[in-house]
Amino acid sequence: MAVSTTAWICRTCGNRYPPAAVPPSACVICAEERQYVPATGQEWTNLAALAAEGHTATWTELEPGLSELAVRPSLGIGHRGLLVTTPRGGILWDPPGYLDDESVEYVRERGGLLGIARSHPHLCGVQDEWSARFPGPTDAGRPCGCRVGTPAGCSAPTMPSPGGTTAWSSRPVSPWCGRAATSPAAPCCTWPTRRRGAAPSWSVTR
Numbered sequence: 001m002a003v004s005t006t007a008w009i010c011r012t013c014g015n016r017y018p019p020a021a022v023p024p025s026a027c028v029i030c031a032e033e034r035q036y037v038p039a040t041g042q043e044w045t046n047l048a049a050l051a052a053e054g055h056t057a058t059w060t061e062l063e064p065g066l067s068e069l070a071v072r073p074s075l076g077i078g079h080r081g082l083l084v085t086t087p088r089g090g091i092l093w094d095p096p097g098y099l100d101d102e103s104v105e106y107v108r109e110r111g112g113l114l115g116i117a118r119s120h121p122h123l124c125g126v127q128d129e130w131s132a133r134f135p136g137p138t139d140a141g142r143p144c145g146c147r148v149g150t151p152a153g154c155s156a157p158t159m160p161s162p163g164g165t166t167a168w169s170s171r172p173v174s175p176w177c178g179r180a181a182t183s184p185a186a187p188c189c190t191w192p193t194r195r196r197g198a199a200p201s202w203s204v205t206r
Contacts, residue, residue: 009050009126011043012036014076014097016126029122047129050075050098057096057103059083067110069103071096079123083107089114095125104133117149 005019010027013035017024023044030037055075059067069081075097082093089111095118107113113134116127127148134146 006046007128008044009046009097010076011045012038012076013122014079015122015124016047016097016128018128029124032122034120035122047098047126051100055098055100057099059103059106067106069096071098076125077122081125083110085110086114087111092116092127092130094118094120094123095127095130097125099126099129099133104130107134113146115147115149 005021006023007016007019008023009016010030013027013029015027015029017027023042027037027042029035030042053073055071055073057069057071059069061067065085067083067085069083071078079094079096081095084091084093090107090113092107092113092115095116113130116130118124118127131146131148
C-alpha cells in the first residue's frame with residue numbers, strides 16, 4: 001500500500017519541503033544562523049491546511065510590469081513576492097509560502113514564468129509549487145518546471161525545485177532573458193521602465 005506524503009511548510013519561515021510521510025525533524029532554513037527556531041519548537045503545515053484556515057494570495061499591480069504578491073493572514077516572516085513581466089514571460093522574486101489557483105491564474109494571464117529567484121536564503125517559499133505550475137522545456141522528453149536562480153557561491157540552503165536550479169555570477173546577466181542582475185552579496189532584479197515619456201531606466205528590486 002502506498003504511503004501518503006505531504007509537502008510540509010514551516011510556519012516560522014514559510015518554506016516548503018519535498019513530500020514526506022512525516023514533517024522534517026528540523027527546518028534547515030530556521031536552523032541557519034540568519035533565521036531562528038521558535039522556543040516552542042518547529043511547527044509545520046501544508047497548502048491544504050492553510051487554505052482551510054482562510055489564507056489567500058493576492059496580487060496588486062504596483063506599476064506597469066511589476067506586481068506584488070501578499071499572503072493574508074500573514075505567513076512565515078510575512079514577506080511579499082514580486083512579479084516582473086517581460087515579453088518572454090515573468091520572473092517571480094521572493095515567492096511567499098502560499099499560493100492558490102487565483103494567484104497562479106494572474107501570472108498565467110501575464111505570460112507565465114521564465115524563472116524564480118530569491119533575494120535572501122530564507123525566502124524560497126513555495127517556489128517548488130510555482131515551478132511545477134509553469135513547466136519549462138522538457139528534459140529527455142519529460143516536462144519539468146521552470147528553473148530557480150540562486151547566486152553563485154551562496155552557501156545557504158536551497159529548497160529543491162522540479163525545474164532544477166541555475167547559479168549565476170555577479171555579472172548583470174539574467175539566466176533567463178537578460179533582464180535581471182544579481183551579486184552574491186546583494187541579489188537584485190532590474191528591469192527597464194518608462195515613466196512620463198522618458199527614456200527607459202532601470203528599476204531595482206532587492
